[in-house]
Amino acid sequence: MRIVQSVSDARDVVRELRAQGKTIGLVPTMGALHEGHLSLVRAAKASCDAVVVSIFVNPTQFGPNEDFAKYPRTFEADCAALEREGVDVVFAPSTEEMYTAGASTFVDVEGVSGRLDGASRPGHFRGVATVVAKLFNIVGPDRAFFGQKDAAQVAVLKKMVRDLNFPVEIVVCPIVREPDGLAMSSRNRYLSPEERQQARALHHALEEMERLARSGVTAARELIAAGEAVLAREPLVRVDYCRVVDPDTLEDLADVRGGALAAVAAFVGATRLIDNTILGRRD
Numbered sequence: 145m146r147i148v149q150s151v152s153d154a155r156d157v158v159r160e161l162r163a164q165g166k167t168i169g170l171v172p173t174m175g176a177l178h179e180g181h182l183s184l185v186r187a188a189k190a191s192c193d194a195v196v197v198s199i200f201v202n203p204t205q206f207g208p209n210e211d212f213a214k215y216p217r218t219f220e221a222d223c224a225a226l227e228r229e230g231v232d233v234v235f236a237p238s239t240e241e242m243y244t245a246g247a248s249t250f251v252d253v254e255g256v257s258g259r260l261d262g263a264s265r266p267g268h269f270r271g272v273a274t275v276v277a278k279l280f281n282i283v284g285p286d287r288a289f290f291g292q293k294d295a296a297q298v299a300v301l302k303k304m305v306r307d308l309n310f311p312v313e314i315v316v317c318p319i320v321r322e323p324d325g326l327a328m329s330s331r332n333r334y335l336s337p338e339e340r341q342q343a344r345a346l347h348h349a350l351e352e353m354e355r356l357a358r359s360g361v362t363a364a365r366e367l368i369a370a371g372e373a374v375l376a377r378e379p380l381v382r383v384d385y386c387r388v389v390d391p392d393t394l395e396d397l398a399d400v401r402g403g404a405l406a407a408v409a410a411f412v413g414a415t416r417l418i419d420n421t422i423l424g425r426r427d
């Protein structure tokens with residue numbers, strides 16, 4: 145496994161792989177890897193000849209009062225896990241390498257970037273879209289792999305790829321959960337044992353919304369009220385949003401009959417967690 149830190153070295157190794165006729169899969173990450181990330185790596189390995197994983201805690205997607213400084217950084221363990229998965233290249237640039245002094249160009253996916261997490265975290269998706277656009281330009285992957293857990297991020301990035309004609313296919317992989325249902329997240333490690341117990345409420349709220357939708361409830365208002373009631377049972381959980389939206393535009397839906405994304409975000413203690421599920425799809 146090659147570990148490269150500069151943009152030019154990343155371009156060189158990808159050029160070598162391309163010269164061997166290989167297709168390239170990119171898994172963008174901020175490190176602190178867990179099974180969710182490794183499921184993306186495995187999906188990339190299964191459909192691409194060579195896999196590049198980027199590890200970069202991207203400052204532009206964190207708000208001034210968010211957890212950039214304390215975001216977990218576990219580079220050695222991450223590289224060991226990626227080596228075991230048979231990853232070809234790790235691209236781990238410094239902040240200065242990614243954002244050269246005076247950089248002032250950003251990618252703003254208007255509309256969708258202001259919804260769900262974008263409404264709670266102003267500027268977040270501008271930072272995500274900008275860094276992912278840069279990674280696409282540096283690595284030039286055939287496919288890029290993202291987790292469904294970040295459903296709003298997926299909507300933003302799919303639209304960016306469409307709007308800006310990036311020649312890359314976005315592959316979305318299912319949410320990976322702990323045995324008790326909590327969606328895997330690098331931020332779960334911030335939780336105290338008591339918070340960790342109560343964090344299951346996000347999943348339970350979505351399960352309740354799913355159960356009601358399956359039983360024939362189609363009104364978003366009713367489903368949301370049921371989800372919020374589950375979240376309200378836990379004293380350490382403070383709801384940020386509990387919404388039923390169109391999975392592509394992230395606009396609120398009144399009814400789930402045509403298929404809908406049920407998405408929740410909540411602070412558990414000081415830690416903000418997200419989770420989601422698809423409702424009302426009658427396959």
Ligand code: PAF
Pocket residue numbers: 172173174200202205272275276294297
């Ligand atoms: O999902 C993440 O970890 C990040 O938002 C991403 C896509 C790596 C961009 O920094």
